[in-house]
Amino acid sequence: MAHRMEINNTSVNQKDDECGALESVKAASELYSPLSGKVVEKNSAVEETPALINTACYTDGWLFKLQISDKNEVSQLMTEEKYQEYLKSDAAAKH
Numbered sequence: 001m002a003h004r005m006e007i008n009n010t011s012v013n014q015k016d017d018e019c020g021a022l023e024s025v026k027a028a029s030e031l032y033s034p035l036s037g038k039v040v041e042k043n044s045a046v047e048e049t050p051a052l053i054n055t056a057c058y059t060d061g062w063l064f065k066l067q068i069s070d071k072n073e074v075s076q077l078m079t080e081e082k083y084q085e086y087l088k089s090d091a092a093a094k095h
Contacts, residue, residue: 003024014033
């Protein structure tokens with residue numbers, strides 16, 4: 001269960017740049033920008049209650065809003081179905 005989240009909201013990020021961190025009891029992980037752009041809002045509710053990431057990830061557990069600078073990158077994102085396939089693949093096991 002997540003217990004701390006930090007988003008760097010003042011910088012312009014390129015796709016895959018580190019833009020924050022997420023900590024749980026078992027691990028600490030960097031957060032990477034899914035697209036190029038600037039973080040324009042971070043979810044203060046998640047900063048105060050990081051468990052929302054686990055309990056309400058599709059509603060109140062969002063991390064940040066991004067002003068996209070390269071809309072062409074959107075087509076490179078995985079759909080939910082493709083992501084589920086990825087999680088079952090060998091590629092996911094290597095990360």
